Amino acid sequence: MELAMKPEQMKKKFFTPWVIALTLIAINGLIFLAIRFFWGIGAVTNLSNEHPWGIWIGIDVAAGVALAAGGFTTAALGHIMHRDKYEAVIRPALLTAMLGYTFVAVSVAVDLGRYYSIWHPLIYWNGNSALFEVGMCVMIYVTVLYIEFLPIVTERFIGRVNLPGVLSRLNGTIDKILRALDRGLNKTMFIFIIAGVVLSCLHQSSLGTLMIIAGPKMHPLWQTPVLPLLFLLSAFSVGFPMVIMESITASKSFGLKPETHILSKLGSMVGPLLGIYLAFKLGDMFIRETFVYLTELTTESVMFSIEILLGVVIPLRMFLSNEVRKSPTGLYIASVLVIFGVLLNRINNFLVAYTPPYETASYFPSIGEISVTLGFVCMEILLYRFFVKHFPIISIPDKAGINKAKYSIKGA
């Protein structure tokens, strides 16, 4: 029998040279953010009336949402289809989704001209707007993710509440509250888990609907009425590669053995998912006969080809190979390619494909925009590291081989 896995707090020290480098990049991003808030969006970005959206939307929001798809895909697999053996990857994926979506929300706020009015969609509704739907779904989904994370918090602190000084008198009460919370969550968690998957399907696809209204401003290679479906399918196929990539990276970073047997099983599902995505993508291209644009050498045709070949076809071939799926290196490279493909797809859809009718200059992100985007990525990684050190997230083989039950699915 395989050794049971149990999530534990990571014990390695927080600061390493890498972590310091990440911190510096994060601080650099914060400086540019400060400029944005004091002098307006125009002070740090290359955005204009021609190009109203840049990488803060194309990468931080659109790609951010797609790359956080590991959360709902593993939840669907582990909780809804009840495949126990994947439990070890659910918590890391949940954490990534929670952090990812938090940063999506923060990025939206940063990009909003009137960030302090970010709550307006709650009271001013426009059901015709794809953006309204994305906004509402993301808002609710972030909440759901926090709720899904709560059991990990209660598990961490039940019986271990230890406030200093005068506050120590509250320890007992807090412990009781946590226990009550844990019981309540236990009974109701499945509601949130299913809701999380439904909400994800909704907004992952609606993100694709977003650019449809731009009509002829968007290059025909990407502009298609099936965009929502393509976005959903690509989100499905990037979920597990994200989990695989993170899991291998985390194992390296914390000196653990990669969980190759779980990861290669996850990997075996990526091939079919990517295949379906590719089929729809190519089918759409042939039905709309947009392949004619590939015969010209333009930025668009080159970017499209890279996206398809490097981001879909090659990793698809890799994931279908038994050898690749058995080796951590192969899995890692194939996963990174899928992630790259989806990232590039979102950039292409939101930025490369977009050509306004009165364009005087094409858009390229400014130093400030790039700094903020990189800064957010670094902050996310740092927070991830913080959380896995302080909460039981990453599973390691349970030497004692007992108490497999403790973290069995909440709410089941």
Added chain:
Amino acid sequence: MNKQNRRDFLKSVTTVGITAAGLSAAAPTKLNAAPENVLSEDRMGVLVDTTVCIGCRKCEWACKESHGMHAGDIEDYDEKGIFNSRRRPDHTGHTVVNEYENDKNRSLPIYLKVQCMHCDRPACVSACIVGAFSKKESGAVIWDDSKCIGCRYCMVACPFQIPAFDYHKALEPDIHKCDFCFDRTKNGKLPACVEICPVETLTYGKRSDLIQVARNKIKNYPDRYLDHIFGETEVGGTSWLYLASKEFEKLDFPKLGKNPAPGVSESIQHGIFAYFIPPIALYALLGGIMWISKNRDKSEGEAH
């Protein structure tokens, strides 16, 4: 899953179901409370006869003057050097006049006034996340300062690249665009640009009448006009209409079909959200799968 748990599960599923049904009953009415978007039979419009315009740019001045923007001295607008580059409406002015070469008579350039087209099926109204845009009975498409959150999706959506944003304001950046002089016309006044135009390039009237006027002009002066009223059918029709002697594409008009800009995205949105049935069905489906796979595991466990 023991008996107790199973009963809880069923109870909760039912509760969720009932809540969802309640939501779906309540939601459509709310969702349809989307921004005001009326397409009145009597909506007004402006016919721009570009063959008449002399490029005096007085409309630019009047527009700024009537909207509390810095307008400066009206004499300064005679300056012809400004035509060396093509300008776009922005936060400093809601309308601009650009110059184009006249192939028929080089000494008489073509001047083209640009502003919001006040689409009949406006993309900006459909797109705005908070419904800050609305299409009024008068035909005007206007923006509501109190709702806007500055997401700039309206700019992404507009096929004419009209809405402009205050990129250099840290607080209360506005979306700028021609409001068809909503406040003036409400009080029976003409739009400021129409009123000031010295040569009657701009005709303000009921859109349906303007189309008749334009058709007659084309019929009576076939040499003077192209047989095309820009805005009659483009993106489902616009309140502002243009006549010209030169192909509209050469005057930098975008090439647009007859379908309203928001058509496809709205039908997708409504398809996904038809009375919330698809999401609820998905919820029920996933709930079912979850329940079945649990029980399957359970019975497998017992068999061991």
